[in-house]
Structure formats: structure tokens, C-alpha cells
Amino acid sequence: MSDQRNMILAIVLSVVILVGWEFYSSLNRPPPVSPTAETTGETATGTTPVAPAPTAGGSVVPSVPGAVTADEPLAVTDRAAVLKNGDSRVRISTPRLHGSILLRGGRIDDLTLIDYREELDPESPEIVLFSPQNAKGAYFAEHGWIGAKGVDVPGPKTVWSANTTTLTAESPVTLTWDNGQGLVFSRTYALDDDYMFTVTQRVRNKGSEAAPLFPYGLISRQGTPEVTKFFILHEGLLGVFDGTLKEVDYDDLKEEGDISQPTTGGWIGFTDKFLLAALIPDQKSETATRFLHSRRDGDDRYQADFRGERMIAEAGGTIEFTSHLFAGAKEISLLDRYEETLGVVEFWRAIDFGYLYFLTRPIFYFLIYINDYVGNFGVSILVLTILIKILFFPLANKSYKAMSKMKKLQPEMTKLRERFGDDKARLNQEMMALYKKEKANPAAGCLPMLIQIPVFFALYKVLFVTIEMRHAPFFGWIVDLSAPDPTSVWNLFGLIPWDPSLLIPSTLNIGVWPLVMGLTMFLQQKLNPQPADPLQAKIFLFLPLMFTFLLAQFPAGLVVYWAWNNTLSIIQQKIIMTRMGVK
Numbered sequence: 001m002s003d004q005r006n007m008i009l010a011i012v013l014s015v016v017i018l019v020g021w022e023f024y025s026s027l028n029r030p031p032p033v034s035p036t037a038e039t040t041g042e043t044a045t046g047t048t049p050v051a052p053a054p055t056a057g058g059s060v061v062p063s064v065p066g067a068v069t070a071d072e073p074l075a076v077t078d079r080a081a082v083l084k085n086g087d088s089r090v091r092i093s094t095p096r097l098h099g100s101i102l103l104r105g106g107r108i109d110d111l112t113l114i115d116y117r118e119e120l121d122p123e124s125p126e127i128v129l130f131s132p133q134n135a136k137g138a139y140f141a142e143h144g145w146i147g148a149k150g151v152d153v154p155g156p157k158t159v160w161s162a163n164t165t166t167l168t169a170e171s172p173v174t175l176t177w178d179n180g181q182g183l184v185f186s187r188t189y190a191l192d193d194d195y196m197f198t199v200t201q202r203v204r205n206k207g208s209e210a211a212p213l214f215p216y217g218l219i220s221r222q223g224t225p226e227v228t229k230f231f232i233l234h235e236g237l238l239g240v241f242d243g244t245l246k247e248v249d250y251d252d253l254k255e256e257g258d259i260s261q262p263t264t265g266g267w268i269g270f271t272d273k274f275l276l277a278a279l280i281p282d283q284k285s286e287t288a289t290r291f292l293h294s295r296r297d298g299d300d301r302y303q304a305d306f307r308g309e310r311m312i313a314e315a316g317g318t319i320e321f322t323s324h325l326f327a328g329a330k331e332i333s334l335l336d337r338y339e340e341t342l343g344v345v346e347f348w349r350a351i352d353f354g355y356l357y358f359l360t361r362p363i364f365y366f367l368i369y370i371n372d373y374v375g376n377f378g379v380s381i382l383v384l385t386i387l388i389k390i391l392f393f394p395l396a397n398k399s400y401k402a403m404s405k406m407k408k409l410q411p412e413m414t415k416l417r418e419r420f421g422d423d424k425a426r427l428n429q430e431m432m433a434l435y436k437k438e439k440a441n442p443a444a445g446c447l448p449m450l451i452q453i454p455v456f457f458a459l460y461k462v463l464f465v466t467i468e469m470r471h472a473p474f475f476g477w478i479v480d481l482s483a484p485d486p487t488s489v490w491n492l493f494g495l496i497p498w499d500p501s502l503l504i505p506s507t508l509n510i511g512v513w514p515l516v517m518g519l520t521m522f523l524q525q526k527l528n529p530q531p532a533d534p535l536q537a538k539i540f541l542f543l544p545l546m547f548t549f550l551l552a553q554f555p556a557g558l559v560v561y562w563a564w565n566n567t568l569s570i571i572q573q574k575i576i577m578t579r580m581g582v583k
Helices: 003-027 079-083 250-256 332-341 357-374 377-391 393-408 410-420 424-438 444-465 512-527 534-551 556-579
Strands: 089-093 097-102 107-117 126-130 139-147 173-178 183-191 196-205 211-222 236-241 244-248 258-264 267-271 275-280 286-296 299-307 311-313 318-329
Touching (some): 089 107, 107 318, 126 139, 126 275, 139 196, 139 318, 196 211, 196 311, 211 275, 236 258, 250 258, 250 299, 267 299, 275 299, 357 377, 357 444, 377 393, 377 556, 410 424, 444 556, 512 534, 534 556
Antiparallel strands (some): 089 097, 097 107, 107 126, 107 139, 139 211, 173 183, 183 196, 196 318, 211 299, 211 311, 236 244, 258 286, 267 275
16 A cells, blocks of 8 residues: 555544544533423423422422513514613623623623624624523523512512612622512622622521522523534533533423533533633532523523522521622633632633543643734744644654655556556565565655644634634734635635625635645645556545645634645655655
């Protein structure tokens, strides 16, 4: 078997193994935990909660209420119109978040991200994370208490009083409400300079009887959001429970309806490609968590919630419960910082680095480290490629020497094929004898490709799932390394004022960098030993063209990496061939 055949087999097998493993893993994730309650009942909220479970004292543990009551209007309208409907709100204004808290229900239901825009244009709208009830794609967070029967606790219609009009990073806001039965509820929202809310709930009992209460938090999402539907990225519900990550797709939750799981520590919420909304209960106490799905008037509703342990507000006493809410962009530095400062278990897992995270995550950290010095992620990719080449230089050098030796032996191999072409067994015997005599290894040439494929896949994952790469520029026309090269051969790379996408399918639009990559791949192939079989030679000659069209739809950063890696390999291989006297 020729060295070229070994190389292409290495490419195919490596891709099949890596991609196949990701696909297999996505299909074989641990099954969701089924509800443990023996019975369930449809409540007035329109959700299907876990049935109450007996406690040691003979009472029952209630479930978290649904975010929407049955008589609440369902009319869906424009987000801006809902925000202007006259409801009292506390404005949110921090260095990275704009939004507001609705005093009716005390919900955080209006959040936009200042640093991230919908489009590359810095004047385009801020990315919206939370939207209020009755707005299209309603998405909000709510905290509260679950009380015993007959105890009036705040709910979605409760109108709170606020001690200030604006929540800032320096000035928390405290909401208060008196139930008229001796219980005074207060809720303090504090927000740091980034995306972490600290929610402190207190209950002061002015009555003469003790009041048992359960703290809770929930995130409600109405309507199924659009997702990429790409198997290497999870978008949906997720959380870490007892140190283990669980991911639940929207479709899976529709089938299950209710997934419950107790945990000590961890977090629960919703993830999009770049954004996260996560509830973080007390990390040292046991918590009951749930993923819920229900339908009302043809509308899908999803909820992630937690319920804390029972607390007793003694007569004349006060109880307090503190939790956190993360609502913002999945920046790895932030997630790591909260994991360290707040003890949030496995918070970095909110970014879908995949089952090859042991490779993907270090590469991403290394890129960030390099970028801190060079200030350009595209240049960081070039530097990373050089460092990888240096790291594997001895192995690659040995491989290129083996390939050069095989190329040098091609005349002898041609003679053997001419002499023993009709006797395959004798031909293989003579070939093996020639390899042994010249100390040549035909399989050694695929090593550089075996090294390159895992890095290629990890870098692709990094470009695809990390918000740091979103809208990250390189030079010239590459203004977003996470998007395909925007130029096209069909309008001479912008020289002709015509948009090729009007007539040409995206799969046929080839930009500058994919062409550079295809050219470097072709040149590198010419340095390798050529197959003796003419048909096989034509197939390998076609490969650079095939990869050019294939990679044209990949992120530009990945194509830059591949082209640059090919260029370095060509230089290294050419030097070795010159030293060995190979033409």
C-alpha cells in the first residue's frame, strides 16, 4: 500500500473516529431521571409538577409553582410594547447589562447585553436575553417562597415596593411586601459588574405562630427557541447535579414532561449557543431541582427550577436564603471566576467543549493567553500553529524524512511493479524487501495528518461554541473568525458590485482563504510520493479541490489555521527533501 493511500486513510479514519465519537456520545448521554413521585396532577399554573412527597413530620413537601397562572392573559405582542405598558419597574443599569425588574411579581424579565450586538455593526441592537410575559419568546427569572396551605406568599401578581428606582453595580435594590398575616417578605437584588445577580430573600414573622416556608427560584421560557440543530453543540436545558453535567434537549423534555433530581451544590438553567441563564442555589445544602414542560393553547412552556430545604420563620424571628442568578454571555474567564469565588461546581461546563474537552479547553485557554499579548485572535491562531509545529517537530521531522525516502524510492518501486505487476504476492514480497533494505516505513507519512486532525477538530469546536471568537476580526476582509470567508470568486472577491448569494448556492461560494488553503494542500501533495495507479493519482489530485469547497463553509479562523499549517509543513518538508537529495 502506498504512502499516499495511508495518508488519506489516516484523514478519513481520524475524522470518522472524532466526529463519530461526538455523535455517538450525543446519542448515548445518561438518560434523564424520571419523576420519582407516584402520581402527578395538572395544576392551575398549567405545569405538571412532581407530586408532594411525605416528610418526616407527616406533612408534604410542595413543588415549585409554575411561572404563569391559568387566568393570566396569553396575548403575545411586541417586546417593546410590553415594556411600555405602564407597569412599574426598577431599572437595571450596570457596565454590561441594561434592563428592568417588574414590580408585579418581582421578576427579572428584561435584560440586554451591552457588549454584544445582533450584527457586526456597533450600532445594531443589543442582544436580548430576557423578555417579559406576553412578549414573543418570553424568558424570565423569578424567586419566591412556597408556604403551607392558608399562608399567603408572594406570587406572579404580587405588587412589590422598591427602595430605589435603579439597580446598579454599586446600589442593590430591595423589594418588600406585607402579606397582612404577620409575614413581611423582602427580596434584595445585587448585581456585580458582569452578569451575576445575588438574590437574598428574607421573611420577618411579626405574628404569634411559626411559619414553615420553602425558598425557590425558577427560570421560565415560553415558546421553543430556534437552535442550530448541530450535534456538536447542546442548546436547551442543562445543569450540574452532584458534580455531574446533565443536558436535556427541548424535544426530549417534551417527551418526558418532568425531570426531577436532588442535588447538593451545582446549578440549573437554559443554555443557548453563546448565552446562559442559570439558577445557583446554596452550594452546601440539598436542593430539589426540576426541568418542566407543558403546553397551553398550543404554546410550549419550559421551566427550570429549584426548591431549597424547609425553613421555619419562628414567631418574632427572621429567616434568610441567598442564591444567585447568572444571566449573560458564557465567557470562560467569568465562569471560572465564579467557580472559584462562589464555589459554583463545574460552572465551566456551561460551554459545550464536548467530550474532547481535555483537548478543546486547553487550546482555548492557550489562544486567550496568546491573544492577551498579540491582541488579535487570528494572529493568535497563527502563533498557536507555530507552537504546535514546534512541539511535534521531532515526530513530524521523522515522518517527513520517511516520506522523502519513499519519494526517493519511487523509481525502484516503479521497476518492481513493471517486473512483478502480474504477481501480486511476489510484488508485495519484493516491496517489503526493498523497504527493509532501505529502512523505509510507508506508514510513517500519515503521522503529521494524525497530529493535525485532533487539533483541527478542537479548534473548530472552539470557533463554533465560544463567544470570545464571535465577531473576532483578523485582517482585511475577515471581520469575524467564527464565520465563513465572506468573499466570493463569483464576483472576483468584491471587484464586481454583485451579490453572488442571489444566484449561487452557499456551498459553491469560495472565498480567498479557502482558495489559499486548497493551493497549499495541492503543493504539499506534490511533495509527497505519488501513487503508481493512474486512477488513484487522479483521485488524490482531486482532494485539494474537494477540501476547498468543503472548508469554504467552515469558520474563517479554521481555514486560516489549515492554510498556515500547510505552509509551515511545505517549508519543513522541502528543507528535509533538499537535504536528502530528493528531487
